Amino acid sequence: MRLNETDVNRSQGADVLAPRDESELAAIIAESHASARPLRIVGGGTRVKMVETEHSRLLTTRQLSGIVTYEPGELTLIARAGTPVEEIEQMLAAERQTLAFEPMDHRSLLASKGTPTIGGVVSANVSGPRRVQVGACRDHLLGIRFVDGRGRIIKNGGRVMKNVTGLNLGKLLCGAYGALGVLTEVALKTLPMAESEQTLIFGGISVAEAVEIFLAGLSTPFEISGAAFHGGSAWLRIEGLSHQVEYRRERLTALFRHRTIDICKDEKSKALWRSLRDLRHFSDTTDAVWRIFVKPTDAPAVVTALQTLGGQVSLDWGGGLIWYCGIGDAVSVRKAAGSGQATLVRGGALCGDLIFAPERKGVAELSAALRRTFDPARIFNVGLMGSLDADKVY
Amino acid sequence: MSMIAMPIPDEGIIARKSEIVAALAAALPAEIIISDPEETRAYECDALTAYRCPPLAVVLPRTTEEVATAMRICHGLRVPVIPRGAGTSLAGGALPTADSVVIGTMRLREFLEIDTANRFIRVQTGVTNLSVSAELEAEGFFYAPDPSSQLACTIAGNIAMNSGGAHCLKYGVTINNLLGVRMVLSTGEIVELGGPLLGASGLDILALICGSEGQLAIVTEATLRILPKPEGARPILIGFDSAEIAGECVAQIIRSGVLPVAIEYMDEMCVRAVEAFAKAGYPNCAAVLIVEVEGSEAEIDDQTQRIRAIAAEFDPVEFRTSSNAAESLAIWKGRKSAFGAMGRLGDYLCLDGTVPVSMLPYTLKRIGELAKDYNLEVANVFHAGDGNMHPLILFNANRPGELERAEALGNDILRLCVDVGGCLSGEHGVGVEKRDLMATQFAPDDMAIQMEIKDAFDPEWLLNPAKVFPLDVSRPHRERGARCD
Structure with a gap:
C-alpha cells in the first residue's frame, strides 16, 4: 500500500500512503490518530498546492477507485473517492447524462499534474459556471462514506434525492478539504445533458454593463445556465430542449435589442464554457489568483477597487463570483472585496496557496468544535482551512 | 398504550x-x-x-x-x-x-429585506412558507420549496426539517434554497452563518443546521434564494391500470431529459377517496400520475408531446392535458385534497420514506402485501419523481390496539424503504415518530458522530433532547449533558 510518489505534487520523495480499500484506510487513520501523526490528504493532488507540513505523511485515495453503481433511470451515481473525474464523465456521457454542477479542472490554472478525482471534487465543493442555475457540487451530493479522525468508517445520506434522516454530514464534508474526514465513496445526482445549447455574446462592454446584463438575464424565467465576463465580453448561456433554446434565444435577443449580440452554438459554446470554467485566461500568468464571492450588484465597485491594485479580473455566476489575478497583497485584496469573501487559490508571489477568508468569531468557534469532534488528534490537513496556522503564512 | x-x-x-x-x-x-x-x-x-x-x-x-x-x-x-x-x-x-x-418562532413575522437584483429575501423565520412567495408575487419572483402544509408551516420549521414539497423535483429542497441564517445556540449566543453570497469558504455549517430538527440551534432569521416565476405551468394527468406500470413510466420520464417540475402519484384507493370528497373527475383506474411542466406555451406543448410519446409506450388508460387555468386547477384539485379526503375515511398515519425510483413498483407491491398481513388499508399518494412515498395507513383510533397495529405496519414499511436502498424520511424528519427506527438505517458509529456533533453544539443536551436518536442510544450523551457544569 506504499507507493513511490511520482505524480502527486510533492517536493520531497518520501513514501505515500495509498490504501487499497476502506478498511486499510481506516487502519492507517486509527494508527495516525493513536500516534497523533498528521496526514496530508489528497485525491489526485491537482487542486491544492500546499506548503508542506513538516511531519505530515501524504495519503492519497486514488487507489480507492471505481464506479459502485450507476442508475441512469434514477439519475444516481455512486463512485469511490479515487475514481478519476474523466472516467465518470465518459460513463455519464454514454447515457447522455452529466454532473450538472460542471466541476472545474484546476490543472491548467495551478500547473498541477495528476488525475483529478471525484473525491477531490467533493472535498473542495468544486462548482463551475452552471452553479448559478443548478447549484453547487454540495447540492448534487446525495450521500457519502468516509473515515473520521479516529479511524471509524461512517456513512451518511444515501442514494435518493430526498433524505432528511439524521444530520446531513455529506454537505458538511463537501468543501471541508479533508479537514473532517477522508471520503471513500460519494453518491451524486446526475442530470440529462442539455439537448441543445447556445451562448449570447456581448462584446466591447464594461464590467458594470456586464453586471447589468446578468441581472436582467437572470431575472427572466429563461433559466440562464451561465453568466460570465472577461476582457470586455460577457456571455449568457441557455440550455435545454431544442425548441426551448430557440425560443429563449429569441426572447433574450429581444430583451437586449439595443445591444449587439453574437451567438455561438453547441460544440463551440461547450468549448467556450469549458475554457471559462477552467480559467484558461489566467493559465499563462503566474500572479496570485483569488476567488471572491460578492453580491452581484457589488461586483462593479469591487472590480474597480481590485483593478487599482494591478491585474485582471473575470466574472462568473452572474457577477456573484469574481476571479482576480494580480499582484495585490492579501490585506488589500480583502479590503477591496468589502463585504465579499476572498480565498487565495493560487499563491503567485504570495506565500502559500489556498488561504481562506477569516471566519466570524462565533462561526470560527463552531468550526473549531467540529474539527475537534471529527478529528480529535488534529491529524487531517493541518494548516489548511481556517486553522490557526493560516495566519502565520502571511 | x-x-x-x-x-x-x-x-x-x-x-x-x-x-x-x-x-x-x-x-x-x-x-x-x-x-x-x-x-x-x-x-x-x-x-x-x-x-x-x-x-x-x-x-x-x-x-x-x-x-x-x-x-x-x-x-x-x-x-x-x-x-x-x-x-x-x-x-x-x-x-x-x-x-x-x-x-x-411564530411571532417572528417580519420581512426584513427583498433584493430581487441579487435574488434573495431575508425574513424572520416565523413567517409562513406561502407568505414568502406572496410577498414576492408583485416582483415576479417566488420561493421554491412548497411543503403541503405551506399555508401554515413556518420557515423556521422548514429549516429545522429541511422541508421539500411537490416541486422540489426541479427546484430542490430547503437546503438548496437557503443561503444564510441567524440563529441562537443553546447558551443564548447569537451566530450568523452564510448570507446573500452564492458561496462561502469555511465549513458548511449551514447544511448541518438545516434539517437538524431543532437539536443544534433555533433559527430566527433566514436569507432565502428566490427565483423568477416561470412563464407558465401546466399539469398533465395520466391514468394507468397497473401501479407497477405507472412506476415504470415515472422512471422513463425522468431518464428522458424532460425535467418536469413535479411528478405526483395517487393509487386507486386514494383516487376513489378523492373523487368522493372533491369530485375532481379523475379516471377510475389503478394509478394516476400528475406531471407538471413549465415554460412558455410552446415549451409546454413540446414537453407535453414528449411525455405523451413516453407514456404511450406504457398503454395509459387516460392522458389528459389542460388547456386553461380552470382545467389545470381541476387536475391539481384531487391531489391537493388527497389528505383531507383520506381524513374523511378515518384516522390515518402519514409515512414519509424515500426509495430509489426504480424500486417504486416493487415497494408498492410489498406495501400492499404488508397491509394485508396487518389487516389494515394503505393508500399511496406521493412525490414519485424523487421516490418520496407517503403511504397513508388507515385505522380507527377508538378501536383498542389499532393505533399500535398501524404503527407496527408503518415501521415495517419504513424498514422496507431502507432495505430497498432508500431512507426513513424524505421530508418530514425523524422527530419521535421514526426515532426508534434509526438503527435500521444507521450503524452505531454513524449515529455516534451525529450525537457527538450535538455534544459540540449543545453539551447539556437541552435542545429537543428526546428526538431523532433512540433514547437508549442517546442516554449516555444526555446523562453526561445533565452532569455538565
Missing part, C-alpha cells in the same frame, strides 16, 4: 416551575410568556396528534434577542427547550415534555 416512549420528566425541574417562570418574566415581557396550564395545553402536540404533553411554559419571542434571552435563562437553569414553528410536524418534532419550555 402506544409504542413511542418519552423520557421520564425531571421532577426537580417541574418542582421549580415558578422559579423558572419568574426568571423568564424578570427578563422578558409578560405577554410573550405562557405558563397557565390551561393555555400551555395549546402547545401539547404538533400534527402527530397521537402524542401529547403540555410543557412547563411557552415563550413566544418577537426578536432574535428575546429568543437569546429565553435560551440563556433556560440554559442557566438547565431546563430543556423544545423549539416550535407552526406545530405542523407530522413526526412529532415539536412534541414537548412536562419538564420543558417551548420556544415558538
Whole structure:
C-alpha cells in the first residue's frame, strides 16, 4: 500500500500512503490518530498546492477507485473517492447524462499534474459556471462514506434525492478539504445533458454593463445556465430542449435589442464554457489568483477597487463570483472585496496557496468544535482551512 | 398504550416551575410568556396528534434577542427547550415534555429585506412558507420549496426539517434554497452563518443546521434564494391500470431529459377517496400520475408531446392535458385534497420514506402485501419523481390496539424503504415518530458522530433532547449533558 510518489505534487520523495480499500484506510487513520501523526490528504493532488507540513505523511485515495453503481433511470451515481473525474464523465456521457454542477479542472490554472478525482471534487465543493442555475457540487451530493479522525468508517445520506434522516454530514464534508474526514465513496445526482445549447455574446462592454446584463438575464424565467465576463465580453448561456433554446434565444435577443449580440452554438459554446470554467485566461500568468464571492450588484465597485491594485479580473455566476489575478497583497485584496469573501487559490508571489477568508468569531468557534469532534488528534490537513496556522503564512 | 416512549420528566425541574417562570418574566415581557396550564395545553402536540404533553411554559419571542434571552435563562437553569414553528410536524418534532419550555418562532413575522437584483429575501423565520412567495408575487419572483402544509408551516420549521414539497423535483429542497441564517445556540449566543453570497469558504455549517430538527440551534432569521416565476405551468394527468406500470413510466420520464417540475402519484384507493370528497373527475383506474411542466406555451406543448410519446409506450388508460387555468386547477384539485379526503375515511398515519425510483413498483407491491398481513388499508399518494412515498395507513383510533397495529405496519414499511436502498424520511424528519427506527438505517458509529456533533453544539443536551436518536442510544450523551457544569 506504499507507493513511490511520482505524480502527486510533492517536493520531497518520501513514501505515500495509498490504501487499497476502506478498511486499510481506516487502519492507517486509527494508527495516525493513536500516534497523533498528521496526514496530508489528497485525491489526485491537482487542486491544492500546499506548503508542506513538516511531519505530515501524504495519503492519497486514488487507489480507492471505481464506479459502485450507476442508475441512469434514477439519475444516481455512486463512485469511490479515487475514481478519476474523466472516467465518470465518459460513463455519464454514454447515457447522455452529466454532473450538472460542471466541476472545474484546476490543472491548467495551478500547473498541477495528476488525475483529478471525484473525491477531490467533493472535498473542495468544486462548482463551475452552471452553479448559478443548478447549484453547487454540495447540492448534487446525495450521500457519502468516509473515515473520521479516529479511524471509524461512517456513512451518511444515501442514494435518493430526498433524505432528511439524521444530520446531513455529506454537505458538511463537501468543501471541508479533508479537514473532517477522508471520503471513500460519494453518491451524486446526475442530470440529462442539455439537448441543445447556445451562448449570447456581448462584446466591447464594461464590467458594470456586464453586471447589468446578468441581472436582467437572470431575472427572466429563461433559466440562464451561465453568466460570465472577461476582457470586455460577457456571455449568457441557455440550455435545454431544442425548441426551448430557440425560443429563449429569441426572447433574450429581444430583451437586449439595443445591444449587439453574437451567438455561438453547441460544440463551440461547450468549448467556450469549458475554457471559462477552467480559467484558461489566467493559465499563462503566474500572479496570485483569488476567488471572491460578492453580491452581484457589488461586483462593479469591487472590480474597480481590485483593478487599482494591478491585474485582471473575470466574472462568473452572474457577477456573484469574481476571479482576480494580480499582484495585490492579501490585506488589500480583502479590503477591496468589502463585504465579499476572498480565498487565495493560487499563491503567485504570495506565500502559500489556498488561504481562506477569516471566519466570524462565533462561526470560527463552531468550526473549531467540529474539527475537534471529527478529528480529535488534529491529524487531517493541518494548516489548511481556517486553522490557526493560516495566519502565520502571511 | 402506544409504542413511542418519552423520557421520564425531571421532577426537580417541574418542582421549580415558578422559579423558572419568574426568571423568564424578570427578563422578558409578560405577554410573550405562557405558563397557565390551561393555555400551555395549546402547545401539547404538533400534527402527530397521537402524542401529547403540555410543557412547563411557552415563550413566544418577537426578536432574535428575546429568543437569546429565553435560551440563556433556560440554559442557566438547565431546563430543556423544545423549539416550535407552526406545530405542523407530522413526526412529532415539536412534541414537548412536562419538564420543558417551548420556544415558538411564530411571532417572528417580519420581512426584513427583498433584493430581487441579487435574488434573495431575508425574513424572520416565523413567517409562513406561502407568505414568502406572496410577498414576492408583485416582483415576479417566488420561493421554491412548497411543503403541503405551506399555508401554515413556518420557515423556521422548514429549516429545522429541511422541508421539500411537490416541486422540489426541479427546484430542490430547503437546503438548496437557503443561503444564510441567524440563529441562537443553546447558551443564548447569537451566530450568523452564510448570507446573500452564492458561496462561502469555511465549513458548511449551514447544511448541518438545516434539517437538524431543532437539536443544534433555533433559527430566527433566514436569507432565502428566490427565483423568477416561470412563464407558465401546466399539469398533465395520466391514468394507468397497473401501479407497477405507472412506476415504470415515472422512471422513463425522468431518464428522458424532460425535467418536469413535479411528478405526483395517487393509487386507486386514494383516487376513489378523492373523487368522493372533491369530485375532481379523475379516471377510475389503478394509478394516476400528475406531471407538471413549465415554460412558455410552446415549451409546454413540446414537453407535453414528449411525455405523451413516453407514456404511450406504457398503454395509459387516460392522458389528459389542460388547456386553461380552470382545467389545470381541476387536475391539481384531487391531489391537493388527497389528505383531507383520506381524513374523511378515518384516522390515518402519514409515512414519509424515500426509495430509489426504480424500486417504486416493487415497494408498492410489498406495501400492499404488508397491509394485508396487518389487516389494515394503505393508500399511496406521493412525490414519485424523487421516490418520496407517503403511504397513508388507515385505522380507527377508538378501536383498542389499532393505533399500535398501524404503527407496527408503518415501521415495517419504513424498514422496507431502507432495505430497498432508500431512507426513513424524505421530508418530514425523524422527530419521535421514526426515532426508534434509526438503527435500521444507521450503524452505531454513524449515529455516534451525529450525537457527538450535538455534544459540540449543545453539551447539556437541552435542545429537543428526546428526538431523532433512540433514547437508549442517546442516554449516555444526555446523562453526561445533565452532569455538565
